[in-house]
Every structure is written in structure tokens, then in C-alpha cells.
Amino acid sequence: MIQQTLVNAANSGIPEVVEEIIEVFPGLVHHTNEMGQNIFHIAILNRCEDVFNLIYQFREEVRHLIVTKRDSNDKSCLDLILDLKKEQKLNLRASAAGAALQNCSGSRGFRTKETTTSGPVYTEAHEELVKEGEKLMKDAATSCTTIVALVTAVLFAVAITVPGGNDGNNGIPILFEDRGFIIFVILDAFGLFSSISYVVMFLSILTSRYSVIDFL
Known part of the structure; x- marks a missing residue:
């Protein structure tokens, strides 16, 4: 009963149940179903990242045994990650971040010591996904850069043409000692700094190499 519950929890993507069972019965981490597949x-197969992340709670040698364990189809965990099918992709492909998130999730699956040499294999197997992610990220970054640039321009214009104007004799703003004016200046400066930071961030996205690790 416990074994079937463990399999059902892994299949349904419920990490809390999986974690509780493994804590009480640690040996069940090596339990396999009729296909020779363990919970990982x-x-x-079900793209349950929260369940898969439980692997980092085990010692390195145990993780190695888990990810290299082969099922009845002679597939290890690494093979299954590479065997990404269209129907198994995240249901986010319609959004601008869909392919990027898929690349991020996939590349994170290779960030263990046992898999450091698998990056080129993942890139080759997901070349189409990488290209799609690059296009979506560039489109999103371009749109966001345009909007943020407009906001930056407005905030800069407001900063040099302060409300109430300046004193013609000394150039100091007429409302300089007004509390509301001080709040306005602080918020405008904060907004200007933030918008410039976002422009730099989006420009760094546009100039990225768009390799798999860049998505992560």
C-alpha cells in the first residue's frame, strides 16, 4: 500500500507525500513500478519538478545510483530528460516565457555533478526549443525596453521641470521647503533609478548568447 501511494504521489506531483514516505521508509527511494521506473x-515523465528536486536531499552516491538506474526500456533519468516530446512540454508555450522556462527547467536537470558533460547533448536535442526561446525572449525584451525607455524619458523630463518652477534669482525650486515636494523628488529619483536599471537589464537580455545555461 505504501509503495503504491509513493508511486501515485510521484505521478501526481505531490512532493510533500513523497518526502514524508521517504523519511519514514528511506529504502523505498529505490522502489520501482512494473516498468522498472523509480519515483524520479x-x-x-510527468514533468513534476518539485518531486524531482527531492533528489538533492540524498547523498551524492545515492543520487548517482538514482539518476543512472535504467528502467525496462533501458532508459535512465538522463535519457528521459533528453526524450522531451511535444505533448510533455510545459503548458506555457503560448506565453512569452514558455520556451524559456522549459529551457530553464531542462538545463536545471543537468546541474548535478554526474551530468556536467550532458549540456551539449541537451542543447543538440533541444535546438528547436532554444531557438524558439530566443525569439520569444527577444520579442518580450524589445517590447519591455520600449515601454521602460518611455517611462524613463517622462521621469527625466519631470525631474528637470519641477512642479511650481524655479526661483528666477537663485534657481532653487519655489516649493523646495514643501514636504510634498520633498516626497515627490524622492519618488521621482527612485523611479528614474529603477527604470534605468530595467533598461540595462533588458538590454543584457537582448545581447545574451542564448545558450541553454543563459536561460537558467
Whole structure:
């Protein structure tokens, strides 16, 4: 009963149940279903990232045994990550971040010591996904850069043409000692600094190499 519950929890993406069972029965981490798949095989097949992340709670040698364990189809966890099918992709592909998030999730799956040499294999297997992610990210970054640039221009214009104007004799703002004016200046400066920071951030996205690790 416990074994079936563990498999069902991994299949449904419920990490809390999986974690509780493994804490009480640690040996069940090596339990396999009729296909020879352990809970991490199942988590990968169902794209249950929260369940798969439980692997980092185990010692390095145990993680190695888990990710290299082969099922009845001679597939290890690494093989299953590479065997990404269209119907298994995240249901976010219609959004601008969909392919980027998929690349991020996929590349994170290779960030263990046992898989440091698998990056080129992942890139080759997901070349189409990388290109799609690059296009979506560039489109989103371009749109956001345009909007933020407009906001920056407005905030800069407001900063040099302060409300109430300046004193013609000394150039000091007429409302300089007004509390509301001080609040206005602080908020405008904060907005200007933030918008400039966002412009730099979006420009760095546009000039990125768009390799798999860049999505992560």
C-alpha cells in the first residue's frame, strides 16, 4: 500500500507525500513500478519538478545510483530528460516565457555533478526549443525596453521641470521647503533609478548568447 501511494504521489506531483514516505521508509527511494521506473523516473515523465528536486536531499552516491538506474526500456533519468516530446512540454508555450522556462527547467536537470558533460547533448536535442526561446525572449525584451525607455524619458523630463518652477534669482525650486515636494523628488529619483536599471537589464537580455545555461 505504501509503495503504491509513493508511486501515485510521484505521478501526481505531490512532493510533500513523497518526502514524508521517504523519511519514514528511506529504502523505498529505490522502489520501482512494473516498468522498472523509480519515483524520479516518474517525476521526469510527468514533468513534476518539485518531486524531482527531492533528489538533492540524498547523498551524492545515492543520487548517482538514482539518476543512472535504467528502467525496462533501458532508459535512465538522463535519457528521459533528453526524450522531451511535444505533448510533455510545459503548458506555457503560448506565453512569452514558455520556451524559456522549459529551457530553464531542462538545463536545471543537468546541474548535478554526474551530468556536467550532458549540456551539449541537451542543447543538440533541444535546438528547436532554444531557438524558439530566443525569439520569444527577444520579442518580450524589445517590447519591455520600449515601454521602460518611455517611462524613463517622462521621469527625466519631470525631474528637470519641477512642479511650481524655479526661483528666477537663485534657481532653487519655489516649493523646495514643501514636504510634498520633498516626497515627490524622492519618488521621482527612485523611479528614474529603477527604470534605468530595467533598461540595462533588458538590454543584457537582448545581447545574451542564448545558450541553454543563459536561460537558467
